[in-house]
Amino acid sequence: xxxxxxxxxxxxxxxxxxxxxxxxxxxxxxxxxxxxxxxxxxxxxxxxxxxxxxxxxxxxxxxxxxxxxxxxxxxxxxxxxxxxxxxxxxxxxxxxxxxxxxx
Amino acid sequence: xxxxxxxxxxxxxxxxxxxxxxxxxxxxxxxxxxxxxxxxxxxxxxxxxxxxxxxxxxxxxxxxxxxxxxxxxx
Numbered sequence: 496x497x498x499x500x501x502x503x504x505x506x507x508x509x510x511x512x513x514x515x516x517x518x519x520x521x522x523x524x525x526x527x528x529x530x531x532x533x534x535x536x537x538x539x540x541x542x543x544x545x546x547x548x549x550x551x552x553x554x555x556x557x558x559x560x561x562x563x564x565x566x567x568x569x570x571x572x573x574x575x576x577x578x579x580x581x582x583x584x585x586x587x588x589x590x591x592x593x594x595x596x597x598x
Numbered sequence: 599x600x601x602x603x604x605x606x607x608x609x610x611x612x613x614x615x616x617x618x619x620x621x622x623x624x625x626x627x628x629x630x631x632x633x634x635x636x637x638x639x640x641x642x643x644x645x646x647x648x649x650x651x652x653x654x655x656x657x658x659x660x661x662x663x664x665x666x667x668x669x670x671x672x
Contacts, residue, residue: 551628570636581664594659
């Protein structure tokens, strides 16, 4: 999430809202957001319903797989990155910038 | 001769099954695909606000970043 925070102005300039999601509690997310200076929403999928709906629940860790979805303004999934590719926001930024030009 | 062939055939069938059992569990694969409408949700953020995907429709792109645990990298 730190890398997304560092690139937040680029993403916002591309008409993009960043949303982090994990199965942590809102209290954990609040403490962590304060510690690392995240200003965008960190959403609590306590129980994992959304994580499971997106097919990302890993029973081994009882947590989500690292994944970033770019969703366009029509609500459709435009790009999916996984694991290390999802940690680095470069592809996400490119996809969002491409979608700014179209609108 | 025929029996030996059958034994070899059986063994060949068993080998992939045995090696597959040694592999760690495969990571989960996203069931939401490129081009799909992203399933809506409403979840609570770190400040107690409810946030849903739908509220940004027609207004903004979304970078929806699933992370493994708070207090870790990534």
